[in-house]
Amino acid sequence: MLIKTLNNGFIHPASSEITTERLYRERRNLIKLMASGAAGAAMASWAGREAMAQELARPGKNPALPGRKSPVAGAVTMDKLTDYKDASGYNNFYEFGTDKADPAKNAGSLVTSPWTVEVEGLVKKPAKYAIEDLLKLSAQEERIYRLRCVEGWSMVIPWVGYSVAELIKKVEPLGSAKFVEFITLADPKTMPFVGSRVLEWPYTEALRMDEAMHPLAMLAFGMYGETMPKQNGAPLRLVVPWKYGFKSGKSIVKIRFTDKEPKTSWNKSAPQEYGFYSNVNPTVDHPRWSQASERRIGEDGLFAKKRKTLMFNGYEAQVGQLYAGMDLKKFF
Numbered sequence: 609m610l611i612k613t614l615n616n617g618f619i620h621p622a623s624s625e626i627t628t629e630r631l632y633r634e635r636r637n638l639i640k641l642m643a644s645g646a647a648g649a650a651m652a653s654w655a656g657r658e659a660m661a662q663e664l665a666r667p668g669k670n671p672a673l674p675g676r677k678s679p680v681a682g683a684v685t686m687d688k689l690t691d692y693k694d695a696s697g698y699n700n701f702y703e704f705g706t707d708k709a710d711p712a713k714n715a716g717s718l719v720t721s722p723w724t725v726e727v728e729g730l731v732k733k734p735a736k737y738a739i740e741d742l743l744k745l746s747a748q749e750e751r752i753y754r755l756r757c758v759e760g761w762s763m764v765i766p767w768v769g770y771s772v773a774e775l776i777k778k779v780e781p782l783g784s785a786k787f788v789e790f791i792t793l794a795d796p797k798t799m800p801f802v803g804s805r806v807l808e809w810p811y812t813e814a815l816r817m818d819e820a821m822h823p824l825a826m827l828a829f830g831m832y833g834e835t836m837p838k839q840n841g842a843p844l845r846l847v848v849p850w851k852y853g854f855k856s857g858k859s860i861v862k863i864r865f866t867d868k869e870p871k872t873s874w875n876k877s878a879p880q881e882y883g884f885y886s887n888v889n890p891t892v893d894h895p896r897w898s899q900a901s902e903r904r905i906g907e908d909g910l911f912a913k914k915r916k917t918l919m920f921n922g923y924e925a926q927v928g929q930l931y932a933g934m935d936l937k938k939f940f
């Protein structure tokens with residue numbers, strides 16, 4: 609749901625978040641109920657439950673992409689994994705529509721091969737990588753990160769990829785490089801909502817150099833042991849677990865090193881609501897709603913309690929130092 613702002617831009621559709629999510633869930637529960645009726649006793653059987661556990665371990669929707677256990681501190685949260693169906697069926701990817709179910713419905717048209725990623729700007733070794741080569745640049749790791757949307761919901765997803773830092777070290781940024789910009793695909797032929805007024809295209813995000821170099825900042829090529837579903841940002845996306853979900857740009861085609869703080873998509877659309885940093889911070893409210901709690905997708909039964917949102921999404925021990933001395937109300 610879009611809400612028009614006074615500046616004539618559009619804002620993240622949070623006020624309707626609960627309604628949207630509830631509707632989505634009711635639809636899904638209905639489908640489940642119908643399925644169980646048809647399958648009868650089989651669904652309730654041990655074999656049925658076993659099959660569901662298997663499905664969670666490896667959904668079988670895309671080619672396998674295994675990752676070794678990550679040695680990075682804080683890279684594996686013990687929180688229960690979100691159901692793959694939710695992680696790949698409840699998405700924000702505005703190039704394919706603004707409803708949570710739209711990306712899964714519409715992203716099939718995205719062409720992910722061939723795919724190249726260009727590295728440019730203030731680097732000694734600008735490069736053009738075929739996605740296959742970029743995948744091989746470093747050993748893949750599986751990391752289980754929480755992802756919290758500014759709208760107030762969160763998920764726990766096993767991502768496959770490696771630290772952005774691995775790529776940054778390879779291309780050798782110049783001393784003058786202070787920021788890294790991530791530019792995503794904007795192809796009106798395959799992305800039906802590119803060209804709509806909802807955001808400026810291409811969708812872009814950016815990090816300060818030390819944020820991008822933090823080992824938790826991840827280039828993700830897959831999830832749940834498989835290559836990335838299109839609706840989740842195939843073939844390559846960013847995952848920055850201590851920032852609101854929107855900082856994790858999907859379907860990246862360009863990585864640019866700059867000396868000035870880049871403008872980002874959400875910041876351009878509503879600068880009073882979305883700052884550059886966008887760190888998960890329960891003490892800084894969004895101008896129109898609180899950020900103190902969140903709803904974990906999959907725990908949203910009628911009586912499910914909201915969870916308290918943690919500073920830096922629970923990654924404070926790892927990333928807090930990056931912001932020492934900064935006024936996080938000013939740099940929101």
Ligand SMILES: Nc1nc2c(c(=O)[nH]1)N[C@H]1C(S)=C(S)[C@@H](COP(=O)(O)O)O[C@H]1N2
Pocket residue numbers: 695698699700701702703755756757758792811839840841852853854855856857858859
């Ligand atoms: N290119 C692109 N990347 C994007 C978005 C988008 O609309 N376009 N939405 C962002 C938002 S708001 C969120 S919350 C996350 C959602 O990721 P998920 O759908 O995999 O959970 O992707 C982010 N990356």
Ligand SMILES: [Mo]
Pocket residue numbers: 700756757758759852853854
């Ligand atoms: Mo989001």
